[in-house]
Amino acid sequence: MLQIRRSKERGFFDHGWLKTHHTFSFADYRDSRWTVFRSLRVINEDWVSPGEGFPSHSHRDMEILTYVIKGALEHKDSMGNTSVIRPGDVQRMSAGTGVTHSEFNHASLEPVHLLQIWITPNRRSLEPGYEQKTFAPAGKRNVLRLIASGEGAAHEAVRIHQDVRLFDSRLETGNKIYYTPTQGRGIWIQVVTGGLVVNGVQAAAGDGLFTDDADELSLSASETCEFLMFDLGPVA
Numbered sequence: 260m261l262q263i264r265r266s267k268e269r270g271f272f273d274h275g276w277l278k279t280h281h282t283f284s285f286a287d288y289r290d291s292r293w294t295v296f297r298s299l300r301v302i303n304e305d306w307v308s309p310g311e312g313f314p315s316h317s318h319r320d321m322e323i324l325t326y327v328i329k330g331a332l333e334h335k336d337s338m339g340n341t342s343v344i345r346p347g348d349v350q351r352m353s354a355g356t357g358v359t360h361s362e363f364n365h366a367s368l369e370p371v372h373l374l375q376i377w378i379t380p381n382r383r384s385l386e387p388g389y390e391q392k393t394f395a396p397a398g399k400r401n402v403l404r405l406i407a408s409g410e411g412a413a414h415e416a417v418r419i420h421q422d423v424r425l426f427d428s429r430l431e432t433g434n435k436i437y438y439t440p441t442q443g444r445g446i447w448i449q450v451v452t453g454g455l456v457v458n459g460v461q462a463a464a465g466d467g468l469f470t471d472d473a474d475e476l477s478l479s480a481s482e483t484c485e486f487l488m489f490d491l492g493p494v495a
Contacts, residue, residue, distance in 0.1 A: 261458050261473060264293070266465025269304075276311035280304040282449075282467055296469055297445045297491040298421050301377035304465060306370045307332065312363030318354035320385075322378040322419045324407060325350040325362075326427075326487070328451060330371035336360035340389045344373075348393050349406045351417040355385035374451070374487070379494075380420040381409075390417045399427050401434045403488060422492030430455065430480040438476045438488070445471045445491045453484025 270281035270288030281288045282302040283295060300321070307313075312333070325332070325344055332344045336352065337359040344350050352358060364371045392415075398404050407417045407425040419425075430436060430453075440446055448457060448468045455462045456479045462468055464484075470476075478486075 261460055261468055261470045263460060263462060264467040264469065266463065269465065276308045277313075278306040280465060295379075296447050297494050298379045298381075298423060299376075299447055299489055299491060300379050301375065302449055302467065303375040305373050305375060307362070307364045307373070308370050309364055309366045309368055313361055315359055315361040317357060317359045319357050320380060320383045321354045322380050322421060323352045323354060324376040324378070324417075324419070324425070325352075326374040326376065328372040328374065328485075330364065330366060330369050330373075332371045332373060333363045333365055334360065335362075336389065338387055338389055342391055344391065347396055348391060349417050350391045351389070351407060351419055353380065353385055353388040353420060355380075355387040358387045374449070376425075378419055378421050378423055381422065381495075382420070385420055392417050394427075396429070399429045399485075401429070401431055401436070403428050403436060403438060424490040426488045426490070427485070428478075428488070429483070429485050430478065431483045432480050435477060435479040438478065440473055440476070440490060443493060445469065445489075446473060446476065447489040447491065448478070449487045449489075451485040451487065454481035455479070455484045455486055456481050 327344045334342050403426040405414050405416045450462045450466045
């Protein structure tokens, strides 16, 4: 059965320099009904003010994906990586045994709008790692495009240490995509912009739709939309 997590029901905090919505329990937001979906642990939708950012902080044993919707975000970490993440880029950082990193918005006027995604890895104490790839906007037009997976480079996607396949799509008004999950897998669809209808359920920006037992998914755009779709294997 397809269920929906409405945008307005998410946790929300306004820290002045950061406005953030939490799909799952995170930091000071706690809701026992929303802690995890399979290995998907965090979907935070953030707006970082101009001239502000996340100061240096540390993580362990987590696969962290950054997906910028609008603006540009500078990344620095203890592995020696320095990069700027823009729309079309997908960044994966494996925290493993421990990584310290920071992110900053150097723009003078424009906030950065992004999704921060955490996936629990398939094993602990991995060697920390980093990968960033750029995907052309045209490549996700009216299709599901694989951008991250456990197979990684074999599909020109970034590699994550978990049985997850992450797709993005820009679906134009009136267009439709069909997807048939393999039995035993879970699906989470996060609407980024616009309007999406999945198996007759209408969703808007910020909404999440999820199922553990769909035979087939029909995805159509009630208005041009961007969304992410997670295809998640069982968690041992």
